[in-house]
Amino acid sequence: MVTEKKRWFALALLCLTGFMIILDASIVLVAVPSIERELIFSSGGVQWVPSGYALMFGGLLLLGGRISDLLGRRRVLMTGLVLFGACSLLCGFAWSGDALVLARGLQGAAAAVLAPSALSIVMTTFPSGADRNKALGIWGATSGVGGTAGSLIGGPVTDGLGWQWIFFINVPVCVLVLVLAPVLLMDSRGPGRRGFDVAGAASVTAALIVLVYAVIEAPESSVGRTVALIVLSALLFGLFVLVEKRSAAPLVPLRIFRSRSLVGGNLITVAWGLAAFGLNYIYTQYAQLALGVSAIRYGLMSAVLAAAAVVASMVGQHLVTRVGPRVVGFVSLVIAGVGTTLMCRVTVDSGYFELAFWGLTIFGAGLGAGTVAGAIAALSDVAGEDSGVASGLQSASFQIGGAVGVAVLSAVATAATTGTTPIALTHGYRIAFLAVWSFIVLGLAGCGLLVSRKQSTQGQLEPVTS
Incomplete structure (x- = not known):
């Protein structure tokens, strides 16, 4: 039985998690020039620092929600916290541009597991009605502030401590939520038995990555190569639609x-x-x-x-x-x-x-x-x-x-x-x-x-x- 007071403490913990996830998507934009000066990137490669995170986050978000429903929301949230914190450390200690881009992609994948788990726990903690509406309003406002606060927080951190610290600051947050999660958060699973649509998630994420790569490389590539990449992206999107039509448990019911x-x-x-x-x-x-x-x-x-x-x-x-x-x-x-x-x-x-x-x-x-x-x-x-x-x-x-x-x-x-x-x-x-x-x-x-x-x-x- 969850007490009324415990519910709102749980919401505060989950909102802190949501704030961290959304903040990480925006705060890095401030640090991009500093990162580009210190690490070696190919032409246009620095764009993958913000884009790699967003692509993996967005492309795997629905799969992350399915995993959370099947394996247990609190368990998946805690696993996501460990992965997100570890990837944040990898980002901060990145020794090259390629290493940072790879770590950012992994961090986005961790966020895709973490975010839907946190939101699902909010939904199951508060019964339908006024309290749930209030909780969802607070969750939405917190996420909105996280999306716009990156510039304000990122500037002082980047100039004062170095760009590495825009990633390191995630670690104590992850540790705090990880310690308090077993005490404040309930565990639950989604109804029914559904499979993991890994093929759907892989095809749509690959399509997005190829599309963004085509756009980034377009100024330096031939027209033929750019067109070929765009066609490949379209084919992968078509494959995604085909997979969704035939899947018993599609990521997105058409x-x-x-x-x-x-x-x-x-x-x-x-x-x-x-x-x-x-x-x-x-x-x-x-x-x-x-x-x-x-x-x-x-x-x-x-x-x-x-x-x-x-x-x-x-x-x-x-x-x-x-x-x-x-x-x-x-x-x-x-x-x-x-x-x-x-x-x-x-x-x-x-x-x-x-x-x-x-x-x-x-x-x-x-x-x-x-x-x-x-x-x-x-x-x-x-x-x-x-x-x-x-x-x-x-x-x-x-x-x-x-x-x-x-x-x-x-x-x-x-x-x-x-x-x-x-x-x-x-x-x-x-x-x-x-x-x-x-x-x-x-x-x-x-x-x-x-x-x-x-x-x-x-x-x-x-x-x-x-």
Whole structure:
């Protein structure tokens, strides 16, 4: 029997775990220039430091949830903590660029096991009703803060202790949660006996890795080689669909894609992952390489984005209930487009209030409200038995979008840069900021698939069932 007080202590422990996982995806963006200076990477190879984590995290997230359901959620969470902490140590002690990329990939795989286990325990600790809704709200807010706090925390850590410590700080957190987990957390398993869809997880992750590799290498590769890699990625995606059709326990039951709301919501989520991670990566490069600011100053410059996103997410939740996710999603994407258009005007002499205060604040406002709209749309039209896979798919969409967004905008900036001077670099970054509009257009297409709030209340949406 779990007491009321123990439930909330358990939630605090699980939220700390979720914060650490999401923070690790964003904090590394601040340290990328420092990492590139100290370790040897091939052309474009440093992009795999953030992208490798996001790809493995997003690609294996659904499989991680299945493992958690079958083997026991607390047991899998504790195993994930050991793996995540060990991989964090490997990252911090990495002796070369290749070693760091490999360790980051393993760390992402550990996060894919850890994150769904933690969320599943939250769901089983709190019974359906007001308490569960409150717990999930706290979990979501904590994860949101983790996603935007990377710049603020990463700057002082990188400049003060060294980039290695953005990984080392995970270790005491893992140890703390590992010690308290047997005391505070219940163990449970999912209903039924289901298999592990390893073939599905392997094929979709391989497809994503090949796609990102093709984009990263495109500026230095021949057109024929790039096209061949993209075709290979498409074939692997096709293999994934074939596996899912024939699997007795698919990672993603294909029937759920009959829902326009789910498809539209996930397109919006992918678009925000592409735009948020991609823009943050380019802005980090611009601030530290073209402007020459320190990691600490960069963190302060980007703080307005995090603040605007947090405030707008709270406003967005209220607006979605009044006007529906389609309107909020559309307006938020247009607002973000205005912000990124302002950032296309950056120069080597741009000041803080000229760029960060306006461009980043406006983009952050769109990001905060838009991610809420995408999440609600993706999960609102799904039957109860598919809620877990729909939630995992929505989380994976954001992480995968982030990995691809970093690769695409980096490739655009590289292709548009014709020198190594600050002016030449800034020209490439301006073109990359402009390319964010292609992601926004994808999100607007997702909005087009959503029905209006009036249509929804008239019963034109039916839950997705088998």
